[in-house]
Structures are given as structure tokens and as C-alpha cells.
Amino acid sequence: MKSVKKLLLLAFAVCLAVGFSGCLEQPKIEVVGQKIQKVDADNTKIEIQVLVDNPNPIGISIDKISFDIYALVGGDKIYLGHGEQSNIKITSGNTTFTLPVTISNKKLVEVALKEKSTKIPIEIKGDIAVNLFITKVNIPIDIQQEIDVSAIAKEEVLNQLNNLNPNQIQSIAQ
Structure with a gap:
């Protein structure tokens, strides 16, 4: 039992030394x-x-990424949506993962009308829960940027057009 404690203490000391x-x-x-x-x-x-x-040379495990998206309109924060993903393994080198996000269309249109623009300033707030084996660390997310919602609308229209069958295309053309 003492050797396990010593090993854990040594591992913790090495992690601290490397980290700092x-x-x-x-x-x-x-x-x-x-x-x-x-x-x-x-x-x-x-x-x-x-x-x-x-x-x-070492990877990390992300227990959970969770964030909310707000539009910044006239000094107000309007909730637009949420994104969340769990159990993400980041290896040494390149790792790609997917973050699912759900946006409220009603709120998005409301904000675009208030702003009189498809370019909307947003704030993303949340946390990344990282598992460092010995301890867990929460890293806050606080990002402000501008998004262009016209790109979302354009992509969806193109997807809908690509999914039309020849009969539907012919009826639209007439």
C-alpha cells in the first residue's frame, strides 16, 4: 500500500514539474x-x-464540453442555443472531433431583424472539463465573435435543392 502511495505521489510530482x-x-x-x-x-x-x-507527447481526455451561444444586441444577451459533447480523447498530433450545436431559429431571426443584418455579434460561454488523471480541471470558454447567418440559410437552400428529385425540379421550372 505504501508503494502505491509513493508511486501516486511521484506521478503527481512529475506532472507538476512538467506542467510548471x-x-x-x-x-x-x-x-x-x-x-x-x-x-x-x-x-x-x-x-x-x-x-x-x-x-x-501525451494526450488528454475531455470529459465534457458544454457551452451556450448568445447574440449581443443593443447591450443585451439573447440566448440562441447550446452545444455539448462528452468523452473526447485528444491524442498527440492531430485529432478531429464533432461538436453538435442546436440553434433556435425563432431567436436567430428575431436577432437578425433587430440588427437589420445577417452578421450577428455573438458570445459563446461555457466550460471544458479536462480529465488529467490525477485531477479534473474546468477551463472556462468565453469567446466573442461575429457570425454571418446568411451562410447557414444558403447552405440549407442548396441542400434542399440537391435533394429534389427530377419531377420536383420539373414542376418548379414550369
């Missing part, structure tokens, strides 16, 4: 694509493809 020595580099995270999965009267479901370039 600057030997580990911060992974680079990039959104590499998005795909509309489903559009109905209430919501748009989008899958966002995320690429993580981890230059470190």
Missing part, C-alpha cells in the same frame, strides 16, 4: 468545417468539426 516547467505547449484549436444536420420550424442542428493540433 513550460515543457508542454498549448494545443492549437481550429474549426475546420460545419454541416447542417437538420432544420425544422424551431431549430437548426449543426455539427461543427474541430481540429486539435496537440504538439505534446
Whole structure:
């Protein structure tokens, strides 16, 4: 039992030393694509493809990523949607994973009308729960950026057109 405690203490000391020595580099995270999965009267479901370039020799486990998306309109925050994914394994090198996101169409249209633009400033707030084997760490997400919702509408129209059969196309053309 004492040897297990010593081993855990040694492992913890090594992790602290490596973590605080600057030997580990911060992974680079990039959104590499998005795909509309489903559009109905209430919501748009989008899958966002995320690429993580981890230059470190060890990977990490993300227990959960959870975030809310808000539109920033006239000093107000209007809830637009939510994204969440669990059990993500980030290896050394490149790892790609998918984040499912659900957006309220009603709120999105409401915000676009208030802004009188398809370009909407948004805020993404949430947490990333990282499992470091010895402990778990919550990393806050707080991102502000602008999105262009016309791209979502354009992609959905193109998808609908691609799914038409020849009879439907002929009836539209007449």
C-alpha cells in the first residue's frame, strides 16, 4: 500500500514539474468545417468539426464540453442555443472531433431583424472539463465573435435543392 502511495505521489510530482516547467505547449484549436444536420420550424442542428493540433507527447481526455451561444444586441444577451459533447480523447498530433450545436431559429431571426443584418455579434460561454488523471480541471470558454447567418440559410437552400428529385425540379421550372 505504501508503494502505491509513493508511486501516486511521484506521478503527481512529475506532472507538476512538467506542467510548471513550460515543457508542454498549448494545443492549437481550429474549426475546420460545419454541416447542417437538420432544420425544422424551431431549430437548426449543426455539427461543427474541430481540429486539435496537440504538439505534446501525451494526450488528454475531455470529459465534457458544454457551452451556450448568445447574440449581443443593443447591450443585451439573447440566448440562441447550446452545444455539448462528452468523452473526447485528444491524442498527440492531430485529432478531429464533432461538436453538435442546436440553434433556435425563432431567436436567430428575431436577432437578425433587430440588427437589420445577417452578421450577428455573438458570445459563446461555457466550460471544458479536462480529465488529467490525477485531477479534473474546468477551463472556462468565453469567446466573442461575429457570425454571418446568411451562410447557414444558403447552405440549407442548396441542400434542399440537391435533394429534389427530377419531377420536383420539373414542376418548379414550369
